[in-house]
Amino acid sequence: MEQHKIQICDECKSEFNKESSEMEKLCPECSSILYGYKNCEHVIKGKRCIKCYWNEKSSEYIEQLKK
Numbered sequence: 408m409e410q411h412k413i414q415i416c417d418e419c420k421s422e423f424n425k426e427s428s429e430m431e432k433l434c435p436e437c438s439s440i441l442y443g444y445k446n447c448e449h450v451i452k453g454k455r456c457i458k459c460y461w462n463e464k465s466s467e468y469i470e471q472l473k474k
């Protein structure tokens with residue numbers, strides 16, 4: 408993963424690949440839950456999604472919204 412494409416999500420604090428998200432400051436997971444943008448179809452390998460680089464850990468706020 409190239410470093411300049413890595414962004415930190417404002418909500419869940421995970422690194423993510425900004426080319427994979429519709430939003431500059433949110434990972435695809437958070438932007439989909441908070442704003443209805445298209446989520447990444449995550450492919451988790453090890454501790455991260457190999458497509459968007461999200462670390463699979465949502466913030467507590469996001470976890471509550473998912474319920």
Ligand SMILES: [Zn+2]
Binds near residue numbers: 418419421437438
């Ligand atoms: Zn996030």
Ligand SMILES: [Zn+2]
Binds near residue numbers: 435447448456459461
């Ligand atoms: Zn993903």
